[in-house]
Ligand SMILES: Nc1ncnc2c1ncn2[C@@H]1O[C@H](COP(=O)(O)OP(=O)(O)O)[C@@H](O)[C@H]1O
């Protein structure tokens with residue numbers, strides 16, 4: 001017999017390793033790695049060893065098992081979403097007596113600097129490309145919408161790169177409005193990590209893909225209040241699905257320093273690099289410089305602006321210190 005105190009938890013039989021997050025009122029269901037990996041069902045692994053080598057970011061190897069156990073189930077879930085959202089779109093156009101073609105399914109990927117957003121985005125792009133419904137997957141990063149250094153300097157924001165105020169949010173919203181309305185050849189500016197600035201005259205062109213992945217620190221930021229008191233649009237209003245890549249701050253700090261050290265041996269050694277002056281630093285000096293940038297810019301941004309948006313994501317991937325995903329939270333409400 002059910003009692004007044006019975007919860008959703010008690011009524012729905014759950015897969016072992018699955019639980020409600022923070023009690024029955026949380027919008028998330030939490031799955032441990034084992035439970036999540038079983039949701040791959042019989043999805044075949046479509047990536048080869050050479051795809052994985054190509055995918056690896058700056059030096060770290062991407063584990064095949066990680067792709068099979070974590071990212072394949074996610075690609076399966078995303079395909080189901082693509083199908084369902086396409087069905088909703090068809091229902092609306094039928095209702096309106098129109099025959100508008102489907103527009104791109106947009107996935108946002110959020111999280112700290114150096115947590116692994118670009119790596120996650122690239123893995124998902126490769127996996128989604130192999131699904132029959134989504135052969136055309138394109139990827140953009142929001143750093144293209146950072147204000148150019150000259151403008152950041154003018155506004156006194158050079159030490160605030162990556163903070164919400166350092167982006168041309170209006171241009172990003174215009175870009176997403178055009179993509180989501182099905183416009184062809186929508187153009188985004190390009191940022192170079194090497195020169196640490198927007199590249200004048202360079203563009204990424206998004207041409208009606210089946211899926212667009214939008215990766216960036218602040219993609220889940222709530223809308224800015226407008227002068228007239230009304231709320232504007234948020235970037236995430238254009239997302240059909242969003243992923244927050246999460247990890248302990250100490251681990252991310254470490255990954256940031258490791259990446260900085262590797263860059264010092266590669267990109268920084270090129271004369272056109274903004275950080276060329278760091279190429280000659282000793283290991284200890286480079287780590288200390290990386291820790292300073294982390295401490296002054298990236299960690300405050302994580303704490304003040306990025307982490308608070310985690311609860312807006314459809315799915316949260318929580319990584320351990322070796323980058324392997326330990327826990328997955330999926331929004332069910
Ligand atoms: N799944 C993963 N397995 C191994 N290494 C990873 C993984 N994801 C990210 N990394 C490493 O962590 C660092 C940061 O990742 P990156 O994708 O560049 O972060 P972000 O785009 O969030 O700044 C890079 O050195 C990358 O190679």
Ligand SMILES: CC(C)(COP(=O)(O)O)[C@@H](O)C(=O)NCCC(=O)O
Pocket residue numbers: 113141142143144161162163215216217218293297298
């Ligand atoms: C370019 C970034 C703001 C990331 O931008 P995103 O692609 O997430 O929009 C970040 O990588 C960055 O350069 N931060 C400034 C401090 C630093 O040099 O790490």
